[in-house]
Amino acid sequence: MANEKQSLVVLGAGVLGLTIAYLAALDSDVSFNITVIARELPEDMDSQAWASPYAGANWSPMELGGRDKRVKKWEEKTFNKLWDMIPTGLVKRLPTRFYTAQGQDISDLWWKDLVQNIRMLAPSDVPEPFKAGVAFDTVSVNPVEYLPWLQSELISRGVTFERRYVRKLDELKSLVGTDGILVNASSLGSRSIIGVEDTTLYPIRGQTILVHAPGLQECLIVELETGSEEPTYIIPRPGKGQPDTAILGGTFQPRNWDTSLDMQTARGIFDRCAALAPCLRSAESTILKHNVGLRPGREEGPRVELERIALPLHSTYDLILRNGGPTSERDHEQSILVIHAYGFGPAGFQRSWGAAEEVLELMKAQVSLKHNI
Numbered sequence: 001m002a003n004e005k006q007s008l009v010v011l012g013a014g015v016l017g018l019t020i021a022y023l024a025a026l027d028s029d030v031s032f033n034i035t036v037i038a039r040e041l042p043e044d045m046d047s048q049a050w051a052s053p054y055a056g057a058n059w060s061p062m063e064l065g066g067r068d069k070r071v072k073k074w075e076e077k078t079f080n081k082l083w084d085m086i087p088t089g090l091v092k093r094l095p096t097r098f099y100t101a102q103g104q105d106i107s108d109l110w111w112k113d114l115v116q117n118i119r120m121l122a123p124s125d126v127p128e129p130f131k132a133g134v135a136f137d138t139v140s141v142n143p144v145e146y147l148p149w150l151q152s153e154l155i156s157r158g159v160t161f162e163r164r165y166v167r168k169l170d171e172l173k174s175l176v177g178t179d180g181i182l183v184n185a186s187s188l189g190s191r192s193i194i195g196v197e198d199t200t201l202y203p204i205r206g207q208t209i210l211v212h213a214p215g216l217q218e219c220l221i222v223e224l225e226t227g228s229e230e231p232t233y234i235i236p237r238p239g240k241g242q243p244d245t246a247i248l249g250g251t252f253q254p255r256n257w258d259t260s261l262d263m264q265t266a267r268g269i270f271d272r273c274a275a276l277a278p279c280l281r282s283a284e285s286t287i288l289k290h291n292v293g294l295r296p297g298r299e300e301g302p303r304v305e306l307e308r309i310a311l312p313l314h315s316t317y318d319l320i321l322r323n324g325g326p327t328s329e330r331d332h333e334q335s336i337l338v339i340h341a342y343g344f345g346p347a348g349f350q351r352s353w354g355a356a357e358e359v360l361e362l363m364k365a366q367v368s369l370k371h372n373i
């Protein structure tokens with residue numbers, strides 16, 4: 001039918017998939033039938049098979065933003081978007097102190113003009129054993145409230161959600177159709193989905209503790225020593241349902257797939273954080289939850305890229321699953337347009353709005369190409 005809407009299938013319901021679907025649903029230049037397909041949906045906050053529930057989730061300066069212009073742009077856009085969302089209550093304005101063992105010169109920091117109210121701490125405000133500190137205001141969100149909010153916004157705009165485990169891209173062929181677009185926001189799942197098989201993806205294990213601590217109103221971060229897998233941070237987060245919570249971290253363990261809880265590690269995290277914020281040991285502070293999550297690391301950094309993939313898939317190993325039988329698969333040769341958006345490592349929330357905008361631009365370019373043919 002000539003007037004039928006083009007379909008947009010978003011594979012993945014983490015912060016990236018949801019934000020991309022949100023921008024596509026709201027943009028008046030495009031009109032898609034949008035379906036979000038995922039093994040984990042925002043109600044699955046206890047599943048360790050996805051990363052988004054485990055994020056801090058604050059906007060915190062990272063080294064990659066300083067050396068990669070594209071990532072810097074995503075992070076700037078996301079900071080500004082989240083800052084503007086503070087009045088909604090979904091985003092917290094977060095006063096932050098960053099302590100370092102070396103001297104610090106603010107003029108060297110790539111993010112100095114981005115965060116708010118940046119200033120050097122007076123030496124008397126820098127605790128032992130640190131040498132210097134910087135204070136600034138940034139933002140945090142609470143995945144437990146933020147992801148369901150994104151989902152409810154999408155549902156109210158007619159977006160369909162389907163829980164499904166996808167083994168190979170061919171399975172989405174009929175849903176995407178001949179002129180639709182597939183956004184692949186499947187994070188670490190892209191290692192194993194046949195047709196993507198990105199072996200440069202790897203997990204970065206993160207263990208944290210969720211506390212209820214009304215005394216904590218500031219985010220505290222200690223600069224990570226080169227090679228250390230034990231960052232120390234305290235991130236207070238917003239929460240209408242559950243106010244005054246904070247995430248204590250943590251670990252940063254590349255290529256470690258172990259999602260089991262390590263109590264000795266938890267002890268170390270708690271003690272390091274309590275040394276910075278003694279109120280954690282007071283009677284009004286309680287431990288709510290121990291978390292272990294896997295950040296979706298990728299050797300070359302995040303992948304946001306368009307690819308046309310021929311179906312049925314061909315494999316040099318000749319081991320492709322042939323659901324439906326080889327003959328019917330061969331009868332329906334076609335290709336699908338895929339926009340990949342995965343591998344956001346330790347910073348998927350703080351890159352989400354900027355990266356989603358870039359994905360939307362790629363979509364729009366394809367839509368106008370189609371109309372100009």
Ligand SMILES: Cc1cc2nc3c(=O)[nH]c(=O)nc-3n(C[C@H](O)[C@H](O)[C@H](O)COP(=O)(O)OP(=O)(O)OC[C@H]3O[C@@H](n4cnc5c(N)ncnc54)[C@H](O)[C@@H]3O)c2cc1C
Pocket residue numbers: 011012013014015016017037038039040041049050051052053054055056057058059060164165166167185186187188189190193205206207208250292293294295296341342343344345346347348349350351
């Ligand atoms: C301890 C910890 C602390 C963090 N702190 C922060 C922070 O402070 N700030 C920040 O910005 N980021 C932080 N992060 C990183 C952030 O959580 C991730 O970068 C982000 O959640 C990645 O989002 P995503 O949408 O790409 O992937 P995910 O959240 O992993 O979602 C992937 C989606 O794809 C689906 N999927 C995967 N494979 C398949 C398949 N085969 N079939 C169907 N569906 C599939 C999953 O079910 C899920 O819906 C932290 C992460 C951890 C673990």
